[in-house]
């Protein structure tokens with residue numbers, strides 16, 4: 389890296405996740421599903437009525453987690469059409485809040501990112517937002533969003549979304565923010581993609597597991613978690629590892645037609661109440677075998693663990709709801725995974741509550757895989 393590159397590098401600041409953009413066959417209905425089933429609320433809209441002639445956007449929000457669902461409004465949108473033919477509904481863009489979109493873009497492209505859209509500015513009476521888009525691997529983009537204190541609904545030329553009266557009679561779901569976004573990569577691509585995040589976007593390796601940690605007879609994976617400097621943007625990158633049968637990573641790649649976002653984790657407090665309420669909304673979660681809780685109870689009593697805390701939640705409640713626990717000496721996390729949110733077994737959501745634990749649930753991967761394996765079996769994909 390030359391001195392010019394170094395001076396650019398210091399200016400780059402990815403403050404946090406800004407929003408997640410999904411391309412879907414029917415944005416209106418997808419947004420409604422994420423609201424009624426998963427606890428988001430309508431936030432903003434742009435479409436024919438607001439002067440957006442080509443693409444409609446339904447934006448939903450739960451505190452700092454913002455999802456944008458987009459569909460084409462006319463025939464012949466080859467970019468969106470090709471995406472849907474190949475991937476089905478999926479994540480097109482993970483947007484980062486940035487202090488200088490242009491500098492982020494120039495620096496990333498200089499260091500090997502694929503330029504997708506040159507810096508541009510959108511303006512309305514609430515202010516202006518500058519954006520620029522790159523990609524590091526096929527299918528998923530990153531947009532840098534420089535908000536300049538913009539005070540309108542989501543982005544310029546969006547309008548406030550109509551509230552959904554159904555949501556008023558459903559139990560409340562309050563999550564905090566996007567905790568991490570996981571991508572699946574094909575065989576032997578994980579390290580290459582991680583190197584790109586390091587070299588091009590100044591991310592660093594935050595955490596990793598290999599197939600010795602996560603191995604069942606049928607499925608295993610390797611994973612490296614990439615994080616920005618502030619460690620509030622975390623992107624775990626997975627690849628399959630050799631197993632006897634098809635791994636869930638391979639199943640994803642087959643159905644998605646290449647690399648892409650496998651799950652988005654939403655950070656929350658009070659996961660027990662949230663999952664209770666989500667279940668009453670009809671959200672579907674992966675089941676956890678009873679044996680998981682039997683062995684958990686045993687393991688937590690082991691004095692050699694030297695745990696300096698107690699699990700605050702009642703294990704019976706966790707078991708009833710299929711919430712998983714991962715822990716070390718100093719803290720623990722609670723997590724649960726939805727079933728795929730569209731017909732293809734691709735994208736799903738994780739809910740995660742952290743209690744002094746910065747991991748991603750490696751201790752649960754095995755039990756999760758055994759649970760996913762049963763679902764794969766039902767789909768004839770083992």
Ligand SMILES: [Fe+2]
Nearest residue numbers: 570653738748
């Ligand atoms: Fe996760």
